[in-house]
Structure formats: C-alpha cells, structure tokens
Amino acid sequence: MKDTKSNTAGNIIAEIIPLNGYFPNNSYYPVLIYKQIIAINKGTVNDIQHFLKQNGWHNTWVNSIYDYHHYHSNTHEALVVYEGDCKVQLGGPNGKVHSISQGDVIIFPVGVAHKNIESSKNFKCIGAYPFDIDYDMHYGKKEEHPAVDHNIKSTPLPKTDPIFGEQGLLFNYWKNKYD
16 A cells, blocks of 8 residues: 555545434534545555554455445444445435545444445445444334434544544544534
8 A cells, every 4th residue: 555645625525414214324423535545556455454453443344335225323434445436325315426436535424324326346445443343234224213323422533534543634524522
C-alpha cells in the first residue's frame, strides 16, 4: 500500500442519513466517503488490513457489500475499496446511491443501512470495525426495535480515523455527542 493521497474538502462526501422506516440510520454522524484517498497496488490486501489494525480498526475481511439492506447496531464500519467499483445505496429503500471505486474509503456510522445495488465483477472491499468487537446484523425489521435503538445510542465515537489515525478527518465531522 502506498501512502494516503493528499486530501482536500473536494475529496470528501459527508451525508447525514435520516430514519427510513425501521432502518434507524444515523441523524447525528454523517456517512463519510473519502474519494480516491488510497493508492492501491495489487497484492496489498494484507498491507491494508495491517494499516487499518494499526489505526485501531479490527476484524477485517475481504469480500463485497451484501446485495440486501443491512446495518450494524453495535459498531461503526469502514470499507476500503480494493478493486473494481460499486453503486451502494445508503439508508434503506429509496435511499441515495453513491458510486465508489478502487481507492475510495466509505465510513458508515452505527445504524446506517447499506446495500450493493450494482458492482463490477471484480469488486472487492476490505471491511473493518473499531473497538475489536464482533458486529451484529440487522435488516430493518420492526422487531429489531427498541434493542437496536439502545445499542446505537450506546456505541461510542471511534478513537481513531481508519485511514488517518488519531488526528483523522473523521473527527472534523463526527463529534462526541456530549461535548
């Protein structure tokens, strides 16, 4: 993995995703998309996983994004697009669609639903989570509440940005709810 590319405000998309039916989403922290922030060379999956872990984001995996709406109620999630491109829908049915591609990083705050609606055959991303905990899976069903609402409210701010560490860009957008 090469160093992260220089970043400017034009390289970052920040979008608040409000409640959508039984998809809680997150009206406090925006989804962050760092466009073309990492230069990726073939064979760097292990390097990226190691880099994420050094920045406090754990439980990495390599795969795609599920082709159904889902969210996590107990953790935030970062995806580094390793190869190919994808159209990801945020927030559940009728949510906004964003195109992501190799070198992009998308950071989902706890509770935000996401779904792969179309991707290239070679699309692969590397997922990671702060706090070194196992993530849960939820699907926007009525019976998931109020337990998921409690989990979402109890999930703390990450200690680091998955790409930029302790002084990362994430903290320009995500502030402690109690500050």
